[in-house]
Amino acid sequence: MAAGFGFPSADLASPDTLVLVHMVSIGWLSTAMCGALLQFVPVLVSRPLFAENWALPALVLLTAGLIALLCGFLALGGHLPLWLWLLPLGACLLIAGFGLIAADVVLTVQSAKSLDASARFVLVGMASLCVTVALGATFASQLAGYGGAAIDSVLESGVPLHAIAGLGGWLTLTAMGVSYRLLAMFMLSPDVDERQSRVTLFVGALTLCVAVVGGLVAIEAASGLGAVLLWAGVFGLATIALYGRDVIELYRKRKRRQLELNTQMAAYGFLSLLVAAVLGAVLAATGSFAPYAGAFAFLIAFGWLSGLVLAKLHKIVAFLTWLEAYGPVMGRAPMPRVQELVVEARAKKWFGAYFAAVWVATALLLAGEGTLFRVAALAMAVATGGIIHEFVRTRRLTDVAEPLRLPNGVTEPCLLHAR
Amino acid sequence: MTDCIDLDVRPILRAGNEPFSAIMAALAQLAPGQGLRLYAPFKPVPLFAVMAEKGFAYAERELDRGEWEVLFTPEARPASSAPPPAQPFDDWPEPKITLDNRDLDPPEPMVKILGAAEQLGPGETLSALLCREPVFLFPQLEKRGFRWLGGFTPDGSTYELTVRAPA
Structure with missing residues (x-):
C-alpha cells in the first residue's frame, strides 16, 4: 500500500487491489485466526483438538493456495503471463486448507457436551468461512473462464456478499466469539450472561443470512442488492451495538483493576469497530457508501480485526512462551512472571503509532488523498514492524533480567514453533 | 447386568467435603467382578484415568442439571501392562x-x-x-x-x- 500498489491508486475492483485484499484477508487475518482457533478451541470446550497433526498440512495448503491465487490475480492484472488456471487452482488449495481447519474445529467442538457463547460464535464463523470460500471459488473459476452465463451475474454483483461473509461473518464473528472468553480470562471478568450473548450471536447470524441468502436471491431475481444490503446494514449495526454492550460489561465487571496493555489496545480495536459502524451508517444514509466502501473495509480490516489480533497476540505470545520455557521448572526454581517477558511501555508506543496511522490513513482515504495515504501506510508498516520486533524479543526472552532468564533446565524457545 | 455398588458423592461435594475417601472405601468393598455406579455433580474426568489404571472400564451418562452417572465395571484383563506399581487410590x-x-x-x-x-x-x-x-x-x-x-x-x-x- 505504501508503494502505491492497488487501492486507492488503482480501482477498488482492480486485480491489483484483489492481490492486496487477499494478501491481508487470507495471508494475515485468516491465517492468524486459524492459528488462534487451533490453540484456543480446545480451551473453549475442554476437549483436545480432534486432530493435532492437521495444522501443518492446512498451513501448507493455505500458503500454496494463497500464492497461486495471488499469482492468478497478478496474471489478471497483466503483471504475469495470462495463466488464469492459477485462480481455480488456488481456490482448490484454499478449499482444502480451510476445509481441514473447519473440519478440525467443528469436530472438536462437536465432541463437547455443552457449548458456551464463544464456541457458538466460532461455529457460525466456520459456516461463514465455508460460504466465503464457496463464493470465492465460484468467482475464481469464473474469472478463469470456466463459469457459465448463469453465474456470470453472481460475479457481476456478488462481490459484496463474498466480502460481507468473509470480513463480517468469518473474521468478525469469530473474533467476537473468541474475544468473549479472552477478555474474561485476561481481565478476570465473569462470563457474559449466556442469554445475552446468544441474542448478539443470533442477530449477527441473521445479518449474514439476510446478506448472503437475500443477496443471492436478489441476484437471481435481478432486482439489485440495494434493499438487501440496507437490511443487512441495519442488522449489522444492531449486532455491533449488542456486542458493544457485552464488551462494556466485561470491562466494567472486571476484577483486574489495572488494565494490561493487551486489553487497553483491544479497546482501540473496539473503538475502530464502533467508528466503522457509525461511518458505514452515515455513508449509507447519505447514499454515498459505494465510493467510500474501500475506506470502510480498510478500517474494519486494519483498525478492528488487525488491531484486535495484534493486541491479543501481545498477551498470548508472552503467556505461551512463558509456559513453554518455564513450565518444566515451575515451583522448582525462581522464575520470572509472565509480565517480565514484555516491556509494556515500549510496546505501547508501537501500538499507539499503529492505531494512529490506521485512523489517519482511513481519514485520508475518505478525503481522497492518495499520496498522503501512502505515507500513513508506510507508518503502519513501520509500527507493525515494531510490534513484531516486540513479539520476537518476547519469544527470545530478551527482556527477562538475569539471573532469572535461563535457570537450570530452561532452554530458549524456538522462534516459530513450540518444542 | 453387572452387579454393582451405588455411590452418590453429590451430597458430600455439596457439603464442601472431599469425596475421595468415600469413593475409595466403596472400591475396597467391591467383590471380584463387581462394579461401581457413581453419581457426581460434574463429569469426573480425572477419575476415569485413575480407574482405567485400576482395571475399570467406564460408561458415563449425563443426568439433568449437568450431573453425571458413571458406571465403572472391572475389565476382564489387567488394564495396563506396565503399570506404575499399583498405587492404591484408596x-x-x-x-x-x-x-x-x-x-x-x-x-x-x-x-x-x-x-x-x-x-x-x-x-x-x-x-x-x-x-x-x-x-x-x-x-x-x-x-x-x-x-x-x-x-x-x-x-x-x-x-x-x-x-x-x-x-
Missing part, C-alpha cells in the same frame, strides 16, 4: 497442604500449586481452591507424574482440586 491421605488461590491473578495459582506440589513427600496430597478450571496446569502435573482429581462445586463458583505426589 489411601489418598488428608491434604498436607491446602491452598486458597481464588483471589490470585492467573497464572499465579498454577505457580503456587506446582511450588507446593514440589514440597510434597511421596504419596502426599495437597488441595487447592480456584476460581477457574486450571487447564494449563494439568499437562504440567502429568509431566511430573502427579495425579489429580478436581471439579466445580455445584454452584459453579469454585473449582476444587486435589493433587497427589507420585509414591
